[in-house]
Amino acid sequence: MNYFPDEVLEHVFDFLTSHRDRNAVSLVCSLWYRVERFSRQRVFIGNCYAISPEKLIKRFPGLKSLTLKGKHHFADFNLVPYDWGGYVQPWIEALAKSRIGLEELRLKRMVVSDESLELLSRSFANFKALVLVSCEGFTTDGLAAIAANCRFLRELDLQENEIDDHSGHWLSCFPDSCTSLTSLNFACLKGEINSASLERLVARSPNLRSLRLNRSVPLETLQKILVQAPLLVDLGTGSYVHDPDSETYNKLKTTILTCKSIRNLSGFLEVDPRCLPAIFPICLNLTYLNLSYAAGIHGSELIKLIRRCAKLQRLWILDCIGDKGLEVVASTCNELQELRVFPSDPLGIGHDAVTEYGLVAISIGCPKLHSLLYFCQQMTNAALITVARNCPNFIRFRLCILDPTKPDAVTMQPLDDGFGAIVQSCKFLRRLSLTGLLTDQVFRYIGMYAEQLEMLSVAFAGNSDKGMLYVLNGCKKLRKLEIMDCPFGNGALLSDAGKYETMRSLWMSSCEITLSGCKTLAKMMPRLNVEIINEHDQMEICPEDDGQRVGKLYLYRTLVGPRKDAPEFVWNL
Amino acid sequence: MSPDLPKSDVSSGLNFKETELTLGLPGEIGRGTSSLIQIPGSSSAKLTGTKRGFSQAAMDLNLGRSFSVEHDDSACEQSESENEDLSVAKPPSAKAQILGWPPVRAFRKNVITKSCHLVKVAMDGAPYLRKVDLEMYNSYQQLLSALEEMLISCSTIPTHPTRNYLDEKKLMDPASGVEYVPIYEDKDGDLMLVGDVPWKMFVESCKRLRLIKISEAIGPDPRTPQQSASCTS
Numbered sequence: 001m002n003y004f005p006d007e008v009l010e011h012v013f014d015f016l017t018s019h020r021d022r023n024a025v026s027l028v029c030s031l032w033y034r035v036e037r038f039s040r041q042r043v044f045i046g047n048c049y050a051i052s053p054e055k056l057i058k059r060f061p062g063l064k065s066l067t068l069k070g071k072h073h074f075a076d077f078n079l080v081p082y083d084w085g086g087y088v089q090p091w092i093e094a095l096a097k098s099r100i101g102l103e104e105l106r107l108k109r110m111v112v113s114d115e116s117l118e119l120l121s122r123s124f125a126n127f128k129a130l131v132l133v134s135c136e137g138f139t140t141d142g143l144a145a146i147a148a149n150c151r152f153l154r155e156l157d158l159q160e161n162e163i164d165d166h167s168g169h170w171l172s173c174f175p176d177s178c179t180s181l182t183s184l185n186f187a188c189l190k191g192e193i194n195s196a197s198l199e200r201l202v203a204r205s206p207n208l209r210s211l212r213l214n215r216s217v218p219l220e221t222l223q224k225i226l227v228q229a230p231l232l233v234d235l236g237t238g239s240y241v242h243d244p245d246s247e248t249y250n251k252l253k254t255t256i257l258t259c260k261s262i263r264n265l266s267g268f269l270e271v272d273p274r275c276l277p278a279i280f281p282i283c284l285n286l287t288y289l290n291l292s293y294a295a296g297i298h299g300s301e302l303i304k305l306i307r308r309c310a311k312l313q314r315l316w317i318l319d320c321i322g323d324k325g326l327e328v329v330a331s332t333c334n335e336l337q338e339l340r341v342f343p344s345d346p347l348g349i350g351h352d353a354v355t356e357y358g359l360v361a362i363s364i365g366c367p368k369l370h371s372l373l374y375f376c377q378q379m380t381n382a383a384l385i386t387v388a389r390n391c392p393n394f395i396r397f398r399l400c401i402l403d404p405t406k407p408d409a410v411t412m413q414p415l416d417d418g419f420g421a422i423v424q425s426c427k428f429l430r431r432l433s434l435t436g437l438l439t440d441q442v443f444r445y446i447g448m449y450a451e452q453l454e455m456l457s458v459a460f461a462g463n464s465d466k467g468m469l470y471v472l473n474g475c476k477k478l479r480k481l482e483i484m485d486c487p488f489g490n491g492a493l494l495s496d497a498g499k500y501e502t503m504r505s506l507w508m509s510s511c512e513i514t515l516s517g518c519k520t521l522a523k524m525m526p527r528l529n530v531e532i533i534n535e536h537d538q539m540e541i542c543p544e545d546d547g548q549r550v551g552k553l554y555l556y557r558t559l560v561g562p563r564k565d566a567p568e569f570v571w572n573l
Numbered sequence: 574m575s576p577d578l579p580k581s582d583v584s585s586g587l588n589f590k591e592t593e594l595t596l597g598l599p600g601e602i603g604r605g606t607s608s609l610i611q612i613p614g615s616s617s618a619k620l621t622g623t624k625r626g627f628s629q630a631a632m633d634l635n636l637g638r639s640f641s642v643e644h645d646d647s648a649c650e651q652s653e654s655e656n657e658d659l660s661v662a663k664p665p666s667a668k669a670q671i672l673g674w675p676p677v678r679a680f681r682k683n684v685i686t687k688s689c690h691l692v693k694v695a696m697d698g699a700p701y702l703r704k705v706d707l708e709m710y711n712s713y714q715q716l717l718s719a720l721e722e723m724l725i726s727c728s729t730i731p732t733h734p735t736r737n738y739l740d741e742k743k744l745m746d747p748a749s750g751v752e753y754v755p756i757y758e759d760k761d762g763d764l765m766l767v768g769d770v771p772w773k774m775f776v777e778s779c780k781r782l783r784l785i786k787i788s789e790a791i792g793p794d795p796r797t798p799q800q801s802a803s804c805t806s
Contacts, residue, residue, distance in 0.1 A: 077673040134678065160680040188680070241711040269684065270711055293684055296709060318685070344685060346677045375675065402675055433676075459674070484673060509673075 010039045019044045038062055045069070046504050048086060048110065049529065052560045053094035064103045065129075066091075070110035072507055072554055073457075073482060076134060079509060079552065081535060083567050086110045089119075090565075096123035104129040104155075111135070117142030121149035129155035129183075136162040140191070144170035147178075154207075155183040165191030172197040181205040185212035187236045187267060195221040203228045209261075212236025215269040223252040230258045234288075237267035244274040253278045263287045266316075268294035273301040283308035292316040292342045303328050313337045318344040319354045319375060326358030330365025338371035343402060353402060356383035356409070363390035371396040378409035379436055384418025388425035397422055398433035404460045407437035414438055420445035423453075433457040443467035447474025455480040468492035472499050482507040490517030497524045505556035516546035518553055522573035529562055530555045532571045690776060696724045696753065696784040707776045713768055717742055717755065724784065725753075742768045744784060753784040 013036055016022050026036040042065040045051060057063070070086025072079075088110045095102055102124040112135045120127070127150045140163065146156065147170055171193050174181075181201070186193070193216060202208060202225045209232060213222065217238025226232070242249045252275075262282050271294055286309050291297060295318065297305070302317070303325050309315075312333040319341050321329075329336070339362060341354055356379045362369065363386060370393045379401055399419075408415055415436035423429060423446050430452055434442065438461035446453065447470035454477050461467070468488040471481065472495065480503065489512035500506055500521075515532070522530035533552035562572040677685075690707040703723055710716040725746045744753045755767040759778045767775070767782070 074673065076678045077676050078679055079673045134680070160678060162680065239711070243714075272711060272715065292681070295685055296711075342681065342685070343675060343677060346675050346682050346685065375677075400675060404674060457676075459676075 006035050009035045013039055041065060042104075043067070047556050047558075048088075048091070049560070049563050050504075050556060050558045053091045055559065057094060057098045057100055061100070063100050065106075066095075066102065066104070067106040067108075068110060069108045070135075072109075072505065073480075074484070074507060074509070075109055079484070081533065081567075081569065083111075084533065084570060085563065085565055085567070087116075087565060088112050089116045092116050092120050092123070096120075100124075101126055103127055104131075106131040106133075107135055108133040109135065111137040112142070113137050114139055114142035114145070118145040121145045126152060128152055128180075129157075131155065131157040131159070132161050133159040134161060139164035140166045140170040140189070143186075144173040147171070147173035148175065151175075151178065152180050153178065154180050156181075157183055157185045157210075158188050159185065161188050163189055165189050167191040167193075169194070171201060174201050176204065179204050180207065182207045183210035183234075184208065185210065185236065187212040187214050187269075189214040189216075192216045199224050199228065205229075208232065210234035210264075212266060213238035215239050218242075219252060219275070220248050223248060223255050226252075226255045226259055231261050232259060233261050234264040235259075235262050235266070236290075237265075237271075239270040240268050240275055241270050241272040242275055244272070244277075249275060249278065257281055260285065264290075266290035266293075268297065271296040273297050276301060276305055280305075280308055284310060287311055288314040290314075290316040292318055292340065294318070295320075295344060299325065307332055309333060311335055314339075316340040316342070318342050320344045321354070323354050323358035323361070326354060327361045327365075330361040334365060335368060336362075336366040337368050339366070339369060340373040341375055342373075343375040353377035356380045359383060360386050360390075363387040367391065368393070370394055373398045373400075375400045375402060377402060378406060379415060379418065380408045380410050381413065381415055381418035381421075382408075382410070384415065385421040388418075388421035392425045392427070394422065394426040394429055396431040397426065397429060398431065398457070399435060400433065401435040404435045405437050406435075414441070416442040416445065420449070423449040428452055431455040434461055435459060436461075439463050440467040440470070443470040447471055450475055452477055454478060455482075457482045458486055459484045460486065462486045462488065465489055465492035465495075469495055472496050478502075479504045481505075483509070483511060485510040487512050489513055490520075493517050494521055494524075497521055500525065500528055500555060501557050503557065505554065507552075507554050508550075509552040511550075511553075513550050513553060514546060515548055515550055518550055519546060519573050521555070527557060527559070528555050529558050530573045531566070532573065533569060534571060535569050690779075692757075692779055692781050694720065694724065694782040694784070697786045699724065705782070707779060712772055713742060713775075717744060717767075720744060720755065720782075720784065743787070752787040754787060755782060755784050757782045 009032065013022065013025060016025060019042070022036060022040060026033045037059050039062060040060045041062055043056065043060055043063055044067045045056070046069050048068045048070050056066075068088065068091065070088075071084060074080060075084070086109060088107055096119055103126050105120065105127075106129075110132075112132060117138055120130070122145075130146060130150075130153075138161075143156075143158075143163075146153065153174075174197075178201075182205075184201075184205075191214075193214065195217065198213075198217065198221065202211070208229050211225070211229065211232055211234070213225075213236055215238055219238075219240060219242040222238055222240075226235075242252075256278055259282060263285060265279070265282070265286055265288070268291060273296065276297070283305065289306075289309055289312055291302065291305075298320060299322060302321050306312075306315075306321075306325070306328055310332055313335050315329065315333065315336060315338070317325075317329075317340070321341070326341075329339075341358075343353065345353075354374070354376050356376070359374055359376070359379075360383050367390065369391050372394065373396075376399070379399065407413055408418070415434075416439055418436075419432075419434055419438070419442050423432070429450055432446070432450065432453060432455070434457070440463045443462060443466070446456070450456075453475045456471060456475070456478065458481075465488055467486065468483070469492050471478065472492070478499075484507075486508075488508065493508070493513050494517060518530055518532060522528070531554045532550055533554065535551070566572060691704050692707060694703045694705055696703075705716070705719065705723070707716070710719065721744050725744060742755060744755065745751070746753075756764050757767055757775070757779045758781045759765050760780060762780075764783075770778075
């Protein structure tokens with residue numbers, strides 16, 4: 001291979017699309033490293049504090065597309081304080097100063113300011129795609145800057161962000177000359193938008209294939225938009241409420257008949273179920289249906305809808321569908337690959353929740369299922385064993401029993417054997433979340449069988465350090481381990497410190513580890529950032545009391561040492 | 574140092590709203606409080622030497638209903654009416670208040686949990702009350718249709734809530750010809766006519782609903798509904 005000119009190597013590397021493959025290739029020899037780095041256009045950084053923007057820019061001068069992740073996953077559940085970090089500003093500043101021709105930026109759980117968005121919009125002439133997932137810190141003014149200044153914008157995708165909405169005018173900031181939009185998702189915005197501006201924008205975007213509206217967009221506007229965009233593939237409705245006897249609704253029914261390309265359907269944050277028949281004609285084409293925000297569609301209407309969706313591959317739904325509803329899914333959606341069942345009553349008692357019956361039914365009817373997120377009222381070992389047998393292809397298996405320490409609902413035993421069956425049967429399992437009454441035994445199974453496991457989430461499980469040790473010793477491909485409220489202490493934490501350098505991160509909250517253990521680990525492993533999140537006065541009063549338990553530990557490997565933007569309640573040991 | 578909450582505050586629901594956002598350990602801002610840390614050297618019964626354990630954490634963190642404290646007031650007020658229902662059931666609702674549990678994204682939780690606002694509905698002459706979830710409806714018309722279906726005795730003739738020239742909303746039982754006017758009790762305890770304020774404002778302020786017979790609503794003459802209606806202002 002050394003005799004090939006660089007261009008040939010580069011051409012070969014072009015066929016490598018996954019980051020991991022390209023990363024692997026760059027380790028072969030210095031020649032390959034060099035060719036690879038100059039030809040790399042897409043970079044994925046799973047932890048923004050693992051590397052610095054300067055190092056990134058130096059290594060990949062041809063960078064066009066950057067993905068960055070900030071806060072830890074548990075920030076989603078309010079376990080990470082508001083100003084913990086994860087700011088995108090330094091990245092954008094550094095990129096802006098460089099000669100990088102950034103075209104795409106994808107951010108997850110980062111803090112984005114209007115200033116950052118403004119700078120982004122002005123610094124890269126060819127900027128094409130902005131995707132923000134679970135970010136915060138910005139307002140619609142920042143969006144206005146993106147709309148106004150990114151002349152070739154194709155994609156603006158906002159997923160579940162906390163955006164301060166100063167209302168509708170940002171949409172009007174797309175200039176008349178902007179005709180390049182292919183994807184626009186503002187479903188998470190809470191405020192009003194100008195319908196006329198939206199209609200005009202859609203009318204001048206002939207390449208628009210994905211459009212997700214927010215709940216303020218009325219049905220009349222939806223109808224007018226669909227007339228302008230019959231080639232839409234992905235649609236998220238706005239307010240899906242109207243008098244079903246009205247002319248507007250009838251017009252919508254007719255218009256939808258022309259939308260033969262729609263494959264993904266979501267939205268319905270506001271819905272009048274009497275208007276659902278309008279979408280029946282397109283149901284058979286759907287491969288992705290997300291009704292997880294549609295609290296207004298109940299039992300029987302939900303089932304009526306799903307019966308028409310025989311080609312579904314991905315279904316996101318609320319647990320008010322019930323076990324009976326899941327049986328309908330199982331008999332109708334035989335192509336199903338991904339199922340997510342969310343709790344419709346996360347703070348309550350869960351009257352409508354699903355149980356092990358629904359899951360077993362799904363496992364029988366949907367043999368292609370490989371990704372599952374299932375919030376349920378209860379579970380049994382027998383059910384899990386059956387599911388494991390019926391669906392050996394799971395890549396992601398996340399089970400969340402709403403009462404997290406609940407035993408097998410029939411035998412009252414721990415659910416160790418059930419999860420053991422899952423890991424034993426599903427040899428390609430990469431992600432696992434456990435709940436229920438669980439002892440060290442389940443971790444022994446995981447250590448023994450979960451050879452491909454990369455991410456493990458655990459809460460209220462285990463009896464002793466052995467549990468964590470089984471996992472650390474057994475799961476060779478483990479990258480992310482997140483633990484809350486388990487009796488794992490310093491013994492487990494310190495048993496194999498080198499392991500953490502092979503992982504992206506470890507999170508432990510409300511466990512048995514102490515300050516002393518964390519300090520020891522930090523001393524042993526200089527290439528790890530060992531951060532304690534301390535929001536109480538206790539630790540400040542007794543910073544020398546190494547015996548005190550640590551509330552939240554977040555450690556991660558990094559090439560750039562302790563971060564300089566940590567707030568005072570984050571201690572880097 | 575530990576959040577020392579009088580249990581009476583929790584169960585009675587009194588002044589819960591006022592204290593909801595301010596209770597917590599000093600120094601907490603923005604989202605989420607952190608988990609408990611053991612008091613060094615203390616053998617406090619509340620914070621025991623082992624991991625916090627599920628029910629222990631539940632009792633200690635009985636701070637309030639909302640997880641993320643920075644959300645707008647309507648979310649808290651919304652949950653007020655649920656408090657009466659859930660505060661009596663201790664273990665399930667206590668469990669629901671563990672920080673970080675269930676593992677549902679805060680964004681999603683806020684969108685979904687807003688959609689349950691149960692209020693009692695009383696109808697004159699009916700021996701028992703009903704309950705409706707106001708969040709299930711998007712307009713007065715939807716609500717009134719549902720009330721009609723629910724409360725007015727079996728009628729095969731489909732009816733629609735009538736609106737007279739003053740745009741009042743009334744319900745009618747076609748079997749008996751009796752008309753009802755929907756009124757509600759708002760947060761201040763005042764009795765209000767349904768329909769005056771925008772729908773969303775109504776949902777936020779409505780505590781209970783009542784359907785009163787026209788004759789009681791307006792005046793002394795129950796047999797001339799048109800006349801009664803025109804007297805209403």
